[in-house]
Amino acid sequence: DIVMTQTPLSLSVTPGQPASMSCRSSQSLLHSDGKTYLSWYLQKPGQPPQLLIYEVFNRFSGVPDRFSGSGSGTDFTLKISRVEAEDVGVYYCMQSIQLPQLTFGGGTKVEIK
Amino acid sequence: EVQLVESGGGLVNPGQSLRLSCTGSGFTFGDYALSWFRQAPGKGLEWVGFIRSKAYGGTPEYAASVKGRLTISRDDSKSIAYLQMNRLKVEDTAVYYCTRALRFLGSWGQGTLVTVSS
Numbered sequence: 001d002i003v004m005t006q007t008p009l010s011l012s013v014t015p016g017q018p019a020s021m022s023c024r025s026s027q028s029l030l031h032s033d034g035k036t037y038l039s040w041y042l043q044k045p046g047q048p049p050q051l052l053i054y055e056v057f058n059r060f061s062g063v064p065d066r067f068s069g070s071g072s073g074t075d076f077t078l079k080i081s082r083v084e085a086e087d088v089g090v091y092y093c094m095q096s097i098q099l100p101q102l103t104f105g106g107g108t109k110v111e112i113k
Numbered sequence: 114e115v116q117l118v119e120s121g122g123g124l125v126n127p128g129q130s131l132r133l134s135c136t137g138s139g140f141t142f143g144d145y146a147l148s149w150f151r152q153a154p155g156k157g158l159e160w161v162g163f164i165r166s167k168a169y170g171g172t173p174e175y176a177a178s179v180k181g182r183l184t185i186s187r188d189d190s191k192s193i194a195y196l197q198m199n200r201l202k203v204e205d206t207a208v209y210y211c212t213r214a215l216r217f218l219g220s221w222g223q224g225t226l227v228t229v230s231s
Contacts, residue, residue, distance in 0.1 A: 051217055103160065
C-alpha cells in the first residue's frame, strides 16, 4: 500500500499571508501514461471534502487561483498565495495511481490567526 | 450536475448489520465504478471498497480492514450502490461517503453517519 505523509500537522496563518504544506508518498505517483496521480482536497468543518487540485497542479473547476500545486515523483506541495478566512479546514492529499485502493494523507489543519 | 446522496446510517449495537445506499444522479450511473470511503470522528479519510461498472465485470474490492464483513453491490436500474455492513464493530463508527471511482474525486455527497455503540 502507498503511504501518504503530510506536514505540518497544523498551520496558523494571518489572513492575506501565504501558506504552504507538503505531502510525500512512499512510492512514485508517476504513472506509465505520463500523468502523476496526486490530488488535494479541502474539508471545511462539517462538510465533505472538496477537490482543489488534481494531477499535481491542475485546479478543479471553480477553485480560486490563489491555490496552486507543485511537485513530482514522491514530493508535492500545496500553496495558498493569500489565505482567506474561508480557507480554514483540513487539507488532504490523495494518491490515485494505485486504483482502486486510494489513500489519503493524514491532513494538515489550517487555522486563521 | 453530478450528485451522490448517501443514506441509511444510524445507531446500531455491536454485532448488528446495516445497509447504506448511494443514489447517483446527473450522470450515467452504470458507466462508472463507485467507491466507498469512511471518516471516523476527528480522523482522516479511509478507502473502504469499490465496485466496478458492469462493463468491467461489476466486481467489488475491499480494504483489508473490512474484508469479510462488508459487501458492495449495485443496481444500475435504480442508480443505487449499496454497502452492506455485517458484524459491526465500535470502530466502524464513521461518516460513510460514496464517490465515482475516478483518479480524482470531484463530487462527494454529504455522507451518512453510522454509530456503533451499546
